[in-house]
Amino acid sequence: MQIGGTRPEEAKVFDDHAGYAQFIHEDGEAYGSFEVFWTDSLIEDACAPDWQPGWYWWACSPGYLPDSDPTGPFSTSYRAYADAREED
Numbered sequence: 001m002q003i004g005g006t007r008p009e010e011a012k013v014f015d016d017h018a019g020y021a022q023f024i025h026e027d028g029e030a031y032g033s034f035e036v037f038w039t040d041s042l043i044e045d046a047c048a049p050d051w052q053p054g055w056y057w058w059a060c061s062p063g064y065l066p067d068s069d070p071t072g073p074f075s076t077s078y079r080a081y082a083d084a085r086e087e088d
Contacts, residue, residue, distance in 0.1 A: 020062055
């Protein structure tokens with residue numbers, strides 16, 4: 001299986017943008033946060049029963065449940081991070 005042309009075992013190492021980051025308004029003001037994370041197994045969850053291996057992001061603050069459904073999969077953490085930044 002490949003994720004955007006990258007094998008999962010290779011994609012896992014592209015983790016420079018894993019973790020939490022803040023959304024940024026066009027005026028440069030920070031607000032809210034999102035988490036970029038890797039999963040390599042199907043997760044049985046009511047909101048995302050069809051997860052595939054790859055990088056995902058969702059609106060989420062540290063220590064709290066996610067505020068959105070996961071978006072992905074992406075082949076690198078940077079691609080997930082960039083997609084999240086496009087959402088703000």
